[in-house]
Amino acid sequence: MQTRSIGGRQVGAIGLGGMPMSIEGRPDTARSIATIHAALDAGVTLIDTADAYHVGADEVGHNEELIATALRSAGSAADDVLVATKGGHLRPGDGSWTRNGDPAYLKQAAKASARRLGVDAIGLYQFHRPDPAVPYADSVGALADLLDDGVIQMAGISNADPDQIREANEVLGGRLVSVQNQFSPRFRSSLPELELCAELGIAFLPWSPLGGIALARSGELGADFAAFLDVAREREVSPFRVALAWELALAPVVVPIPGASRPESVTDSAAAAELVLSDDEIARLGAAGA
Ligand SMILES: NC(=O)c1ccc[n+]([C@@H]2O[C@H](COP(=O)([O-])OP(=O)(O)OC[C@H]3O[C@@H](n4cnc5c(N)ncnc54)[C@H](OP(=O)(O)O)[C@@H]3O)[C@@H](O)[C@H]2O)c1
Numbered sequence: 001m002q003t004r005s006i007g008g009r010q011v012g013a014i015g016l017g018g019m020p021m022s023i024e025g026r027p028d029t030a031r032s033i034a035t036i037h038a039a040l041d042a043g044v045t046l047i048d049t050a051d052a053y054h055v056g057a058d059e060v061g062h063n064e065e066l067i068a069t070a071l072r073s074a075g076s077a078a079d080d081v082l083v084a085t086k087g088g089h090l091r092p093g094d095g096s097w098t099r100n101g102d103p104a105y106l107k108q109a110a111k112a113s114a115r116r117l118g119v120d121a122i123g124l125y126q127f128h129r130p131d132p133a134v135p136y137a138d139s140v141g142a143l144a145d146l147l148d149d150g151v152i153q154m155a156g157i158s159n160a161d162p163d164q165i166r167e168a169n170e171v172l173g174g175r176l177v178s179v180q181n182q183f184s185p186r187f188r189s190s191l192p193e194l195e196l197c198a199e200l201g202i203a204f205l206p207w208s209p210l211g212g213i214a215l216a217r218s219g220e221l222g223a224d225f226a227a228f229l230d231v232a233r234e235r236e237v238s239p240f241r242v243a244l245a246w247e248l249a250l251a252p253v254v255v256p257i258p259g260a261s262r263p264e265s266v267t268d269s270a271a272a273a274e275l276v277l278s279d280d281e282i283a284r285l286g287a288a289g290a
Contacts, residue, residue: 001043001273004255006124006203007154007177011082013248013273015046015205016266017259020213022053022063024095027261029066036070038263040077042270048180048205048257050086050128051113057093064116072118084124084178084205085113086158088131088139101131101139110146126156126180127168136164140171147175156180158207162196169200180205180257185225185243187211188289198251206247209256210240210269216259227288231281237271244272246285 001012016039021032039047053063064085071078087109090098100106106127114122127143130136143155156178157168169176179197181190183206190206197204210216225239228246232239240258247256260266277285 001045001270003045004203004252006046006082006084006255007175009082009123009154011046011255012043012270013255014044014244014270015048015084015255015257016044017207017257018047018049018063018067019053020259020261021066022055024055025213025261026055031263032066032261033070033073035260035263035266036067037074037077039260039266039270040074040081042267043273044266044270045080046082046084046255046257048084048207050089051109051116052086052089052091052097052128054091055093057091060091061113061116064113068116068118082123083117083119084126084156085117085122086126086128086180087113088128099129099131099133101127101134101136103134103138103142103145106139106142107146107151110142110151114151121150122152124154124156124178125152126158126178129159130164136167137171140168143168144172144175147172154178156203156205160193162192165193165196165200165202169202176202178203178205180207182207183247184209184211185228185246185285185289186215194251194254198253202253203255204251204253206254206256209247209258210243213259216240225288227284231277231285235275237275238268240265241268241272241275242277242285244269245275245277246282248272249277249282 158180
C-alpha cells in the first residue's frame, strides 16, 4: 500500500477505525479479530482507537484491549502498526458521550491506555474533543508533558478548529503531528482544517470518512451524490472506495480511517490507496457536494 507520513512515521495511506467493533451494534470478538487481521493483510498500518470506544461504564478501553489482542495474535505482521488512541471523552454507560479535558485526568487516562495497549509509550495520543470547562491550552499542555515524560511518542488533536490547531501546535512547541476531524463526501465542513493541515504539513485524519457507521452500513453513501455512484460504476469499484480515493486526492497529508466490523469492508476500503482518480473525476466529485 502507498504510504503517508504522520510526524515522520510512514503508515499505509488508508487506516482502520476501531469504533464500530466496540460501540453499540458491535460484532462478536472473533469477527472483530478477523477484521483487524484482514486490515493487516491488506497493508493497513494505522489503527485508530480511543479509551471511550465501549458501551458499558465498566468496560472503558474495550476497543484498545481488542486491538492489543488482535495485534498480539498477528505476530510479526503487526510489527509496523501505529496504534493511535485518544483521551478526553467518556461514556458513562447511558449511551451519551461526556468530556473531561482536565490535564491531570488526561495524564492518568494516557497511562491507563498504554497499559491496555501493552506498550511502554503510546505511538500517537490524541486529545479527543475540546472541553469547554477547561482552557484548551491546559488540556493540550497535558500532551506536551506526556511527550516530555515519554508516555507518548507523538501528539495529535481531534475535533479542533483552525485557531485550536494553531494554538495546540504552539503549546506543543511545533510537535503537533495530526488533526482528526469529521470529513466525508457528505460532511465537508472541516475543509478549512484539512487545508490548514496541508499548509502546515500536519497529518489530517478524516473521521467517519464514509459518512458514519449508520449511513455507510445502509449503503447510502452515494444516494445524495450521483457523481460518486457514477465514478464507482465506471471504475467498477464500490462508491466507498471512490470516496476514500477522493479524500486521499485532496492533499498528501490526508490519511482516512474508515471504520469496519467486517473483513470485507476493510479489504475493500484499503484498496482505495491504489485507486488513482483523474483530475476530471476529482473535479466531478468535488462539485458533488457544492
Ligand atoms: N475523533 C472523533 O471524534 C471520532 C468520531 C467518530 C469516529 N472516529 C473514528 O473514525 C473512524 C471511522 O468513522 P466511523 O466508523 O464512525 O464511520 P465510517 O468510517 O464513515 O463508516 C464506518 C462503517 O462503514 C462501513 N464500511 C467501511 N468500509 C466499507 C466498504 N468498503 N464497503 C462497505 N461498507 C464499508 C463499515 O461497515 P461494517 O461495520 O459492516 O464493516 C463501518 O461500520 C471510527 O472508527 C473512529 O476510529 C473518531
